[in-house]
Amino acid sequence: xxxxxxxxxxxxxxxxxxxxxxxxxxxxxxxxxxxxxxxxxxxxxxxxxxxxxxxxxxxxxxxxxxxxxxxxxxxxxxxxxxxxxxxxxxxxxxxxxxxxxxxx
Numbered sequence: 639x640x641x642x643x644x645x646x647x648x649x650x651x652x653x654x655x656x657x658x659x660x661x662x663x664x665x666x667x668x669x670x671x672x673x674x675x676x677x678x679x680x681x682x683x684x685x686x687x688x689x690x691x692x693x694x695x696x697x698x699x700x701x702x703x704x705x706x707x708x709x710x711x712x713x714x715x716x717x718x719x720x721x722x723x724x725x726x727x728x729x730x731x732x733x734x735x736x737x738x739x740x741x742x
Contacts, residue, residue: 645681645691648721649713653678655740656694663738664723664731666692675699692721 650656657680660666666682669691677699682692697713698706712718725731735741 643690645693646721647693647695649697649709649718650694651713653680653694653696659738663735
């Protein structure tokens, strides 16, 4: 039996801004974009690991108001666990990320 990672969820306040960062700055490929009830789920993947989906979604998407409020508050405080990416050229990736609009 083989067990492997298939999907990672990243909560974002602004899916369009997040999409621009993950797609245009990091170079991930959009695999799927679903809108429902005023919310979006965007699934991306890297060329080097296309089998792992990276899903961007908003705190209230598919959740109760109470749960969404809790997640939104945690996201605003920076309390969500990070996702770590690996690159073969850290300096070039850092320069590209640092130059992206809105990046601190």
